[in-house]
Amino acid sequence: MEKTDGVKVKICGLRRPEDIQMANRFKPDFIGFVFAKSSRQVDRNTAERLKTLLNPEIRAVGVFVDEEPEQVAGLCRDGVIDMVQLHGEEDREYMERLRNMTHVPVIRAVRVKSREQVLSAEQLPCDYLLLDTYTEGTYGGSGKAFDRELIPSLRKPYFLAGGLRTESVAEAVCRYRPYGVDVSSSLESGGYKDIKKVEAFLKAARGGYAAGGGAGRRTGGKEL
Numbered sequence: 001m002e003k004t005d006g007v008k009v010k011i012c013g014l015r016r017p018e019d020i021q022m023a024n025r026f027k028p029d030f031i032g033f034v035f036a037k038s039s040r041q042v043d044r045n046t047a048e049r050l051k052t053l054l055n056p057e058i059r060a061v062g063v064f065v066d067e068e069p070e071q072v073a074g075l076c077r078d079g080v081i082d083m084v085q086l087h088g089e090e091d092r093e094y095m096e097r098l099r100n101m102t103h104v105p106v107i108r109a110v111r112v113k114s115r116e117q118v119l120s121a122e123q124l125p126c127d128y129l130l131l132d133t134y135t136e137g138t139y140g141g142s143g144k145a146f147d148r149e150l151i152p153s154l155r156k157p158y159f160l161a162g163g164l165r166t167e168s169v170a171e172a173v174c175r176y177r178p179y180g181v182d183v184s185s186s187l188e189s190g191g192y193k194d195i196k197k198v199e200a201f202l203k204a205a206r207g208g209y210a211a212g213g214g215a216g217r218r219t220g221g222k223e224l
């Protein structure tokens with residue numbers, strides 16, 4: 001039996017003041033504002049208002065799909081977000097441009113299809129990877145898991161995402177040793193984050209026990 005605390009938790013897709021109150025109460029390490037087209041999308045004004053309500057110890061991550069880098073950098077400069085998550089087709093050139101405009105940490109999302117694809121994404125100018133599920137027609141937040149056996153050994157810290165659930169998160173953390181876990185769909189009821197589900201997930205991710213924890217072969221667990 002192995003304990004899983006120490007893993008960082010990102011809860012994605014917060015969009016109402018009550019979601020922020022919930023975050024302030026249960027203190028995930030990161031919350032995500034989805035600026036990309038999605039049922040969870042927030043606009044700049046909403047995110048700005050929500051950020052003023054957020055406990056400053058919790059880092060706000062802006063989630064983007066092929067957004068103009070100037071828009072992304074503007075949100076960073078104005079303190080609406082503390083970190084950037086790139087979830088679209090943004091390439092090295094885009095990421096270098098962004099790096100020249102803002103110095104906030106960048107998470108590169110990879111919708112995993114192969115080990116080689118993940119290893120090549122690790123070479124991009126980013127601080128973290130986020131390993132998520134490839135689904136046709138959506139960029140993220142699908143609630144579906146990918147084949148975790150495709151996770152290679154990585155030097156960069158990574159977030160494990162895609163279909164994580166309260167019942168399985170502790171085992172996934174023990175087995176794959178990510179720096180953090182990222183979740184959205186399984187914590188919703190009627191399309192909004194459910195306070196009871198969020199509380200249970202955080203408890204399971206941070207303090208859960210799982211039988212047969214793995215050997216920690218895919219570290220990714222260092223702090224930047």
Ligand SMILES: O=C(O)c1ccccc1NCC(=O)[C@H](O)[C@H](O)COP(=O)(O)O
Nearest residue numbers: 012038140141142143162163183184185
């Ligand atoms: O959540 C969305 O609606 C979304 C839309 C477009 C791009 C990215 C999106 N979410 C990114 C996330 O970080 C999600 O938390 C991640 O994909 C995991 O989601 P889930 O499988 O639902 O737990």
